[in-house]
Amino acid sequence: MARDYYGALGVSTDAGADEIKRAYRRLARELHPDVNPDPGARERFAEVKAAYEVLSDPEKRRLVDLGGDPLDNGGGRGGGGDPFAGFGGLGDIMDAFFGATTGGGAGRGPRNRVQPGADALIRMRLTLEECAAGLTRDLTVDTAVLCSECTGSGCAPGTSPTMCDICHGRGEVQSVQRSFLGQVVTSRPCPNCRGMGEVITDPCRQCGGDGRVRARRTVKVKMPAGVADGMRVRLAGQGEVGSGGGPAGDLYVEVDEEPHDVFTREGVDLHCVLPLPMTTAALGTTVRLPTLVEGEELELDIEPGTQTGTVRTMRGKGMPRLRSSGRVDGHGDLMVHIEVLTPTKLDTRQAELLRELAALRGDEQPDLTVGGRNGGGLFARLRGSRGGR
Structure with a gap:
């Protein structure tokens, strides 16, 4: 029965x-x-x-x-x-208890020919002005794209993949060894079909059976205002197309910021050095500073007696503060570092005028006892710094 x-x-x-x-x-x-x-x-x-x-x-x-x-x-x-x-040894035991297998029982099955594509990275060189204002630009990229001949199948027109005659569509081949546990069945990807269970006997002539080809194309990139060196903008689905016509990865555009002739950037803050002639620093004046906006200038009042090392902060005149949402939330500051220039070459008349000024001010010889804290001068400060040693 x-x-x-x-x-x-x-x-x-x-x-x-x-x-x-x-x-x-x-x-x-x-x-x-x-x-x-x-x-x-x-x-x-x-x-x-x-x-x-x-x-x-x-x-x-x-x-x-x-x-x-x-x-x-x-x-x-x-x-x-x-x-x-014939239980398959460890293979069927693993399959029974954990749903996995090293062979025997139900195998892993063939690997999918369609695989997701990889991400791609391209760098875009921007000036500081472009980083501040933002821009939209067309970029030429070289990536894998879907094969137009076979539309990703990898087969020549009018054909299709056939079952692998080595693994009979399983995508893996097995070998059996005897052990004290019984039969140990091990599996490995089929070398003939590379674990896919099917082979392309007549591959597409354009892509060679991969389902994709390399090509140059143009993508439009929008950089928001406030981007900085090293930041990346993600373009979803604009990366490499996967093998077998799989979904494309993402394209990342990384900012490569050029050094600026006037401004140095620290995050959203800008720094610049303003050289002032000695007479201008002594008398005071109003200077016009360039900005990152073409044709726009800022006015800065220089007070009489301004010294080297003075830093003037202009609130909200720095770079746009970019939020994670891509919107601008205020601006950083502009720090103006003043450097007083001492003339190195004087003609006879200029030298006479400076001597006359020095005589009027009593500055023919420097007084090292003047200007120190609590009445002490330079030598007093030096002595104080050495006394603690």
Whole structure:
């Protein structure tokens, strides 16, 4: 009498492959001798395994549905045989308990030919003025694009992939070794189809079967105001198309900021050096400073007696403050560092005038006792700094 393989797994005769696999795993976890010490569990486990081996094979299952028994031809359990022989060793144990496999049982299956594409990176060189104002520019990029001849299939027009005759569509090949645990079945990707289960016998002449080709194209990039060196703008889906016509990755445009002749940038703040003639610093004046906006200038009042090292801060005159949303939220500051210039070349008249000024001010000889804190001069400060040593 034919065995009741469906009953052994507790599934109906119209159960799908996934339902049969789930039932087998559930019973294997329950009946495996390492888990269940009951004396009858070993025989029951062997019945469950045999039922799964039959019902997971389409040809053997078809024979069962016709009323036959595929294990009656001598390839079955056989009386008195080891119910664990042919279990697949570690492979089927891992499959039963963890849903994974090193071979035997249900394999990993073929690898999908369609793979997602990689991201791409391109650098855009910008001036400080362009970083401050933002801009939209067309960029030429060289990336992998979808093959127009085969539209990603990799096959010549009118053809399609065929099943691999080495792995028969499984995408992997197996090798069996005997060990003290029984048969250890190991799997590796099929070298003929590279794990895909199918081969392209007539590849597309344009892409060589890859489904993509390299090409130059133009993309429009919008840089918001306030970008800085090293920042990246992401263009979704504008990167490399994946093999087999897979979805494209992203394109990242990285800012490469050029040094400026006047301004130095620190985050959203700008710094510049304003050289002033000695007389201008002494008398005071109003100077006009250039800005990053073409044709726009700022007025800065220089107070009489301004010294070298004085820093004047102009609030809100720096770079735009870029938020993560891409919107501008205020501006940084502009710091003007004043440097008083002492003349190095004087004609006779200029020298006479400076001597006259020095005489009027009593500055012919420097007074090293003047200008120190608490009445002390330069020498007093020097002595104080050395006294603590």
